[in-house]
Amino acid sequence: MAKTTAMVTVLLLLLLLSHHPCYSTAASPIKTVVVLVMENRSFDHMLGWMKKLNPEINGVDGSESNLLNTTDAKSPRVFFGNQSHFVDPDPGHSFQAIREQIFGSNETSTKPPSMNGFAQQANSMDPNMPQSVMNGFQPDKVAVYKTLVSEFAVCDRWFASVPSSTQPNRLYVHSGTSHGATSNVAALLAKGYPQRTIFEDLDDAGISFGIYYQNIPATLFYRNLRKLKFLGKFHPYDLSFKNDAKNGKLPGYVVVEQRYMDSKVEPANDDHPSHDVYQGQMFVKEVYETLRASPQWNETLFLITYDEHGGFYDHVATPVNGVPSPDGIVGPEPFLFKFDRLGVRVPTIMVSPWIQKGTIVHGPNGSPTPTSEYEHSSIPATVRKIFNLSSPSLTKREAWAGTFEAILQTRSKPRTDCPEQLPNPVKIRQGDANEDAKVSEFQQELIQLAAVMKGDDILTSFPVKIGKEMTVREGKEYMEDAVKRFFESGSVAKLMGVDEEQIIKMRPSLSTRSSKPQTRIP
Ligand SMILES: *[C@@H]1O[C@H](CO)[C@@H](O)[C@H](O)[C@H]1NC(C)=O
Ligand SMILES: *[C@@H]1O[C@H](CO)[C@@H](O)[C@H](O)[C@H]1NC(C)=O
Ligand SMILES: *[C@@H]1O[C@H](CO)[C@@H](O)[C@H](O)[C@H]1NC(C)=O
Ligand SMILES: *[C@@H]1O[C@H](CO)[C@@H](O)[C@H](O)[C@H]1NC(C)=O
Ligand SMILES: *[C@@H]1O[C@H](CO)[C@@H](O)[C@H](O)[C@H]1NC(C)=O
Numbered sequence: 325m326a327k328t329t330a331m332v333t334v335l336l337l338l339l340l341l342s343h344h345p346c347y348s349t350a351a352s353p354i355k356t357v358v359v360l361v362m363e364n365r366s367f368d369h370m371l372g373w374m375k376k377l378n379p380e381i382n383g384v385d386g387s388e389s390n391l392l393n394t395t396d397a398k399s400p401r402v403f404f405g406n407q408s409h410f411v412d413p414d415p416g417h418s419f420q421a422i423r424e425q426i427f428g429s430n431e432t433s434t435k436p437p438s439m440n441g442f443a444q445q446a447n448s449m450d451p452n453m454p455q456s457v458m459n460g461f462q463p464d465k466v467a468v469y470k471t472l473v474s475e476f477a478v479c480d481r482w483f484a485s486v487p488s489s490t491q492p493n494r495l496y497v498h499s500g501t502s503h504g505a506t507s508n509v510a511a512l513l514a515k516g517y518p519q520r521t522i523f524e525d526l527d528d529a530g531i532s533f534g535i536y537y538q539n540i541p542a543t544l545f546y547r548n549l550r551k552l553k554f555l556g557k558f559h560p561y562d563l564s565f566k567n568d569a570k571n572g573k574l575p576g577y578v579v580v581e582q583r584y585m586d587s588k589v590e591p592a593n594d595d596h597p598s599h600d601v602y603q604g605q606m607f608v609k610e611v612y613e614t615l616r617a618s619p620q621w622n623e624t625l626f627l628i629t630y631d632e633h634g635g636f637y638d639h640v641a642t643p644v645n646g647v648p649s650p651d652g653i654v655g656p657e658p659f660l661f662k663f664d665r666l667g668v669r670v671p672t673i674m675v676s677p678w679i680q681k682g683t684i685v686h687g688p689n690g691s692p693t694p695t696s697e698y699e700h701s702s703i704p705a706t707v708r709k710i711f712n713l714s715s716p717s718l719t720k721r722e723a724w725a726g727t728f729e730a731i732l733q734t735r736s737k738p739r740t741d742c743p744e745q746l747p748n749p750v751k752i753r754q755g756d757a758n759e760d761a762k763v764s765e766f767q768q769e770l771i772q773l774a775a776v777m778k779g780d781d782i783l784t785s786f787p788v789k790i791g792k793e794m795t796v797r798e799g800k801e802y803m804e805d806a807v808k809r810f811f812e813s814g815s816v817a818k819l820m821g822v823d824e825e826q827i828i829k830m831r832p833s834l835s836t837r838s839s840k841p842q843t844r845i846p
Contacts, residue, residue, distance in 0.1 A: 352710040353678050354732055355623035358578040359703060360611060361497055362604055363490065363766070364417060364634025367480065367669040372460040372639075373406055374473050380684050381473075382480040388639045390443035390458060394428035402443040404637060405459040415457050415635025419488045419506050419659055421445050422667065425635065426487060426642050432665075436641035446635065458637050461601070467747040468605040469673065472612070472628075475743060477674040477683035477731055482698040483642060484632040484667025485721070490766050493631040493667065494542060496700040498522050498579075500722030501650035506661050508769050510787035514776045516547025516827075519651075522577070522704040523557075524548060525715045532575035534568075536561040538583040538590075540770050540803045544777070553824035555814040565611075569618040577707060582607055584770055585800040605749035612675065612746055622738045625710070626675040627703065633668035640669045646695025650719035663721070666699055677738035679731055688726025701725035759797035768792055771799045774806035779830030 368384050375383030384404050393399035416422075420430070427434055428441035446453035463470040472478075485496035491513065492502035499521040505512065523546075526533050535543050538561050543549055549557075559565070561580060568574050582604070583590055608628060615624050644665040655661035674685070688696045704718055706727040717723035763771060771791040775781045780790055794802065814828055 350733060351712070352729055352732060353623060353738070354625045354676065354710050354729075356574050356576055356578060356620050356625070357707055357710060358574070358580060358611070358615060358624060358626045359497070360580050360582070360608070360626070360628045361494060362582070362608075362628065362630045363584075364632055364636075365630050365671065366633035366636040366638040367482075367640070367671045368404065368638045369408060369457075369460045369633070369636035370466060370630070370671045371469060371473065371478065371480075372404070374463050374470065374478070377463060377470070377474065378682065378684065381478060382640065382686070384460060384639060388458075388637070390440050390454075390637065392443050392447055392454060394438075394440050394444050402454045402458045404639075405455065406462050408456075408459040408461045408465070415453060416445055416449055417489050417632060417635045419661070421635065422487045422633075425637075426668065432644075435644055437644060439637075439639055439641055442635070442637040457635055465750060466601065466605060467749050468609045468612075469671070471743065471746050472608075472673050472675055475681055476676065476679045477685055479672040479674065479685040479698055479728070481640070481669065481685070481687040482629065482672035482702070483669050484630075485700040486632075486661075486663065487642065487665060487667040488632070488661075490631050491545065491769060493700060495519075495545065496650075496721075497629075497631075497703055498543065499546065500701040500704050500717065500719040500725070501653075502663075503651070504653035504655055506655040506659065508765070509656075510769070510772050510791070513545055513769055513772055514781045514787075516550055516776075517545055518547050520718055521546050521548060522707055522718065523554070525704075525708070525713050525718070526577050526711065527554075528715065529711065529713050531577065531711050531713075533557055533577040533579075534559055534575040535579045535581065536565045537581040537807075538562070539585045539800060540774055540777075540807050541581055542584070542770060542773070543579060543581070544773060547827060550827045550829075551824065552814060552817055552822060552826050552828055555811060555818070555828070558811065566614050569614045569620065572619040574618065574620055574624075576711065580611055584767060585796055585803065602749050602751045609746045609749070613744070615675075616742060616744055622677055624676060625678075625732060627672070628675070629672040629700070629703075630670040631700075633670055638669045642666050642668055643695070643697050646693070647697075648720045648724050650701070650721035666697060672698070674728065674731065676732055677740075677742050678733070678735055679739075680734060681739070681741075683731055685728060685731060688728075691726065693724055696724050696726045698726045698728070702727060759800075760795050763791070763794050763796055763799045767796065767799055771803060774803040777810035777830065778806040779832040780806075783832050 372384035375381045388404040389401045391399050424441045424445040426437045428438050442457050443454040446457045484493050486492040488506045491508045492505040495502040499519045503517045503519045535558050647664050649663040701722040702725040705722050705725045709727050709729040768791040772787050775790045
């Protein structure tokens with residue numbers, strides 16, 4: 325009898341252990357984490373149909389639908405399709421639009437959320453749009469992801485941190501909070517968000533980081549990254565990324581930023597509608613193949629996620645229970661959002677030779693708290709584990725977010741069978757970029773950031789004229805000029821011996837282009 329009890333206890337313990345996420349204290353094999361945040365696409369839209377390839381993936385089968393009018397049962401029902409291609413215009417993804425998509429109305433008490441207002445919200449913008457948002461790519465149309473999902477890990481339960489637009493979500497990626505932002509406020513973006521970031525935690529621990537940017541580094545929305553001492557962390561992607569990877573010189577924490585501006589010669593590759601997903605696929609392919617060929621490959625984790633769902637349908641109810649506010653800051657009027665629920669599910673893919681082929685990560689399984697989920701704060705939380713940082717979590721949200729370092733610790737040796745090349749994706753958009761188009765809201769924000777980098781934010785033309793009235797071509801030129809001047813001025817300030825803790829602020833360029841760069845120290 326005693327023996328049986330002992331046996332049962334042992335079995336129970338074994339069971340418990342096998343269900344418990346691995347709290348391994350062993351050193352992580354990862355020394356380089358590469359993060360790429362794409363733009364505005366939901367999980368079901370990009371990866372939902374991959375369920376056909378692996379039924380374990382929580383994707384779609386075409387039975388998912390929304391009524392065109394949530395309060396009229398007789399209104400047409402729009403089913404989720406498999407014909408996504410090129411999307412223009414851009415579906416709604418403001419705080420209000422997303423509330424309607426998730427809850428079907430402005431009533432947010434329904435638990436779990438019904439996820440039934442996507443078609444209705446889209447219909448209020450354009451009668452052709454419901455079909456666009458209730459649609460996903462066939463796996464062969466996103467062949468790069470198809471391969472990565474089958475070769476490495478896909479997370480089918482990773483949510484945007486805020487049910488709102490790009491900037492608040494991007495802020496969570498490296499800091500575990502948006503510091504109260506639920507939308508984009510030009511003045512605040514210009515000033516830069518003040519919260520501490522994972523970059524500083526890494527820097528303090530002596531771990532290097534680097535940002536490889538293309539048009540402009542959106543990471544400069546963090547005010548602290550504008551400190552003189554961090555300027556050397558920014559590298560032009562085209563000139564440096566492949567070289568650094570080839571020479572085994574990639575830093576510990578790497579952010580690759582894509583081209584946000586669409587031009588004929590250099591098409592945007594951020595997947596933001598109306599940009600061509602083909603270009604985004606080409607970019608992911610390039611980053612992967614570069615890492616795969618690097619001597620650092622055996623110590624690398626490459627994470628691809630999306631800032632938010634961009635208005636596209638997803639069938640998984642967004643978490644509304646037990647989500648902690650990161651820092652107690654309440655969002656602005658009229659919503660006074662308490663940051664107590666997450667945004668829509670987005671695609672996330674984890675790539676490393678330490679990951680078993682075909683891994684599917686469903687959720688953090690009640691760790692570190694029963695309500696914990698994967699969301700963008702899982703990035704700093706996991707980075708903290710991988711690098712064994714002794715600093716505390718950046719925010720309460722980061723402390724709550726699930727971490728996934730365990731999927732990198734199931735093997736004793738890295739895989740040797742990872743593909744060296746990914747398939748060539750199919751072209752989706754017919755024709756070229758429209759450089760004469762007016763800039764999108766997201767591009768406006770980036771132009772406003774450029775204005776700050778140039779000092780033009782104190783001109784009366786900011787933010788309306790600078791930003792809102794430019795074409796994509798003008799915006800791109802303005803931005804690239806601003807970035808050049810900013811980094812040049814920084815170098816000058818460094819040579820002049822300016823205190824490296826200072827945040828760089830520029831005086832407006834006014835009319836002269838050749839004037840010596842000036843740095844004003846507040
Ligand atoms: C992590 O850091 C702590 C000290 O902060 C140390 O005691 C521990 O051994 C480290 N773990 C690993 C795996 O390096
Ligand atoms: C949706 O249906 C309700 C109830 O039938 C109706 O009052 C409302 O006008 C409809 N909304 C739209 C946008 O058609
Ligand atoms: C796409 O959906 C249609 C309609 O449900 C179906 O007939 C077709 O087989 C699907 N195509 C693929 C490639 O799954
Ligand atoms: C919610 O919608 C209803 C009906 O459209 C409207 O009367 C009400 O003012 C809205 N409430 C909020 C908080 O926006
Ligand atoms: C990575 O590790 C594998 C297995 O140990 C080894 O065969 C391979 O040469 C290593 N690759 C690099 C780039 O170090």
